[in-house]
Amino acid sequence: MSHNHESLRERTMNNENLAGPRINPNGVGNDRNNIHDRTLNNENLSPDGPLEKDFSRNSNGVYHNEYRNGYHQHLDGSHDSDLALKKIQTAGSISITPELFEKLYLSPQNNVKGDLRRTFGNPTPIALIGFLISLFPLSMALMGWRGAGNSGASGVGSYFFFGGLLMILGSVGEWIIGNTFPFVVFGSFGAYWLAFAATLTPMYDAFGAYSTTGTPAAGLNTVGFRSGFAFFLVSMGLLCLIYLICSLRTNMVFFMIFFCLVLTFAMLTGAYLQLNNGNIVLAGRLQVAGGAFAFATCVFGWWIFFAIMLASLDFPFEIPVGDLSGFIKGASERNAAEKNV
Numbered sequence: 001m002s003h004n005h006e007s008l009r010e011r012t013m014n015n016e017n018l019a020g021p022r023i024n025p026n027g028v029g030n031d032r033n034n035i036h037d038r039t040l041n042n043e044n045l046s047p048d049g050p051l052e053k054d055f056s057r058n059s060n061g062v063y064h065n066e067y068r069n070g071y072h073q074h075l076d077g078s079h080d081s082d083l084a085l086k087k088i089q090t091a092g093s094i095s096i097t098p099e100l101f102e103k104l105y106l107s108p109q110n111n112v113k114g115d116l117r118r119t120f121g122n123p124t125p126i127a128l129i130g131f132l133i134s135l136f137p138l139s140m141a142l143m144g145w146r147g148a149g150n151s152g153a154s155g156v157g158s159y160f161f162f163g164g165l166l167m168i169l170g171s172v173g174e175w176i177i178g179n180t181f182p183f184v185v186f187g188s189f190g191a192y193w194l195a196f197a198a199t200l201t202p203m204y205d206a207f208g209a210y211s212t213t214g215t216p217a218a219g220l221n222t223v224g225f226r227s228g229f230a231f232f233l234v235s236m237g238l239l240c241l242i243y244l245i246c247s248l249r250t251n252m253v254f255f256m257i258f259f260c261l262v263l264t265f266a267m268l269t270g271a272y273l274q275l276n277n278g279n280i281v282l283a284g285r286l287q288v289a290g291g292a293f294a295f296a297t298c299v300f301g302w303w304i305f306f307a308i309m310l311a312s313l314d315f316p317f318e319i320p321v322g323d324l325s326g327f328i329k330g331a332s333e334r335n336a337a338e339k340n341v
Helices: 003-015 030-040 081-091 098-105 124-142 152-178 180-200 218-220 224-251 252-276 278-311 330-341
Strands: none
Touching: 003 098, 003 224, 124 152, 124 180, 152 180, 180 224, 218 224, 224 252
16 A cells, blocks of 8 residues: 555555546646647647648648748749849839830820729820821822822822821720820820721712712812811811921931921912912822922831830830920929929
């Protein structure tokens, strides 16, 4: 009996629990230690264990591949996850200079709500293509190259589907991304090409209404039709003069395009009016001059189209367009400068 008491005393002093788990000196049961060890080993101890298995560790409780930066599937041990995330965010928020913006969009850089310029492609080149494919052949026809003539009536199809369709699409694209100036320019010229094509299409009877012989084509040679069409050209010349002044905030090439267009419409207006006066020779010369200025317009147009395409594809070289974005300071820039004084 005394032997049993001594054995019980020794076992108690050695922290042995005779009815349950052993008690350590800190009073924490071995079951808790076992739970902790089993948790590290990813063993499900439900209902009292962890709800989810830690898949970032193996059965020994060690991180897979021994990477502890949280991005072990994609980054090696030499990379820091926070730094990698900053680089990803920076790559998604690239900013461009005002000069490059003006070259790409033919408009001074402006702040618009949202991020549509990164969502949609640049609509400027497609509108320029519509303009050039319409005007370039017409300019050569007006100059009478290789026997071409008849006011460029052979290009009616391109006036509809290049000049009209593509420029309207480009205008809508500029409107979506918030570029007001090119939106107005492309929209107005898209409408011009559609109107010009409709005038040359017999179905619309634009010139047939002036015919007194019953032959629609005879209306083209009447004073009424020529004067009316000349007024349309005068209106386009006035519109281009306004665009010319506004383009002083864009670039030199765009400025020269409108400069040549003003002269083009002026020459063609004079040609129609001189035909009414019976000055056929002078009218012919004015028509050739108008075609020459239209051809010069296209030369500048091809240049700026090429420059935009190079910039859009991030070519290692670029061609200059004569940036004028800083030539005339905007009202907001002047107000900001006055406040800082």
